[in-house]
Amino acid sequence: MDFKENTFMYAIALCVVAFVTLQSVFFIVKSWKHAKELGIKKETLKNTVVSSILFTVAPAISILATVIVLANALGIVLPWIRLTVIGNLAYETTAAQTAVEAMGGTLTSSIADHQQFSTVAWAMTIGSVAPLLMLPFVCKKLQSKIGSAVNKNENAAKLGDAISAAAFIGIISAFIARAIAGTTSDGVGNAGFMSISVLIVAMVAMVILETICKKFNLEKLRPFTMPIAMFIGMGAAMLFEAVLPANITDFVWR
């Protein structure tokens, strides 16, 4: 049996899955109780749960795809562990690639040496722990400062609302700017016809869905408009690739 996918490795993975699940359940239960104390309706909480699940499915499948890509070189278990804790798509691939290349290998061939495998595991772990070292010291300070600043008086609250809306828009703008003018190091997902048209389809779908909700008073549909618009955008990507000529869908300007 491949040492990268033996019972020992699976046992580590299951411990990690258990830890992450326990932590999530812990915080959900505590928040749920406090939400009731605050008088938030059960309906609102249920909607939050269902729409969050819907919103998560597609991105989670892309994460799963990264696990499969890294499995070529590292076996399936280590990438699974790494993308379950802290891991993110861009980071894990870069970390694994840097480590494997430093030892003269590539991500396309399987690692057969125990020492190389443990080096990759160490590199992926240490490279990614910085936020966990910082949070215990800075999280509370940052949040209480912001909290007291925006809750000082009505004027400050109004400015605070504007600034937090602006910060959200700043985040979304980064992704929109990438769809307009970004490139990636591997050339997949460069700005071009597909990135812009999927972005626009998702936006238009969202506006139409919100209008429908408002016009027909469909309060029950409202929490699901965002995930549905996302799926429509993804469906459009499949449709464009299937029906449009390749020189249009492959057209990139970056």
Added chain:
Amino acid sequence: MQKNYFDRVHRWGILWNIGALLMLLSIPVAISVYYNAWPELSVLWSVLSKLMLLYWVTAVIEVITYVPMLGAGGTYLSFVTGNITNLKLPVGLAAMENAKVRANTEEGEVISTIAIGVSSITTTIIIAVGVLAFSPVLPLITAEGSAFKPAFEWVLPALFGALGASYFAKHWKLVPLPVIVGVIVLIFSPTMGVGTLMFVTIVAAVLGAFGLYKAKKL
């Protein structure tokens, strides 16, 4: 009341954070002990010096950027479970938007924490089931030439288009500046990671909002 609840969340968060750190570091230790294979320090250092330069610096920016928006519980959960920009952050933002609550209030805090917790569990289940049951067939779905491939390749524009539309409709005055700044930055530095770019666009958006507020145009 307000102070108490946030204080409690921070106390739980720090304990879980330390637990996660210990668990995480014990993984490579366990692998090295079990296979009796420790990395050569010079090789490990040459790899880490590159990675840490990139990712420890990004981590500082990420912590400053995300902490105010994810709420306390959401922050501790997100930084342990990862995939923040492409998953936890949009899920938390969407949930607060749907429930019509503000970030940095107790209502915002509980809603974003529930959303991020549910999202973490969902992701963990999908990856676990995918790895255990579907790893032989999954490559077919995401392989070159599969009809589903484009859907996953373009998941981020679809996600942020959907999320963006509802925000933009409400706060359209705040939109042009950060998008233009982001595009200009990308023209000069096309491969800039989205974590760093986000820092730039957030600063632009906040300065823009501040300017409009001062000019009483908001």
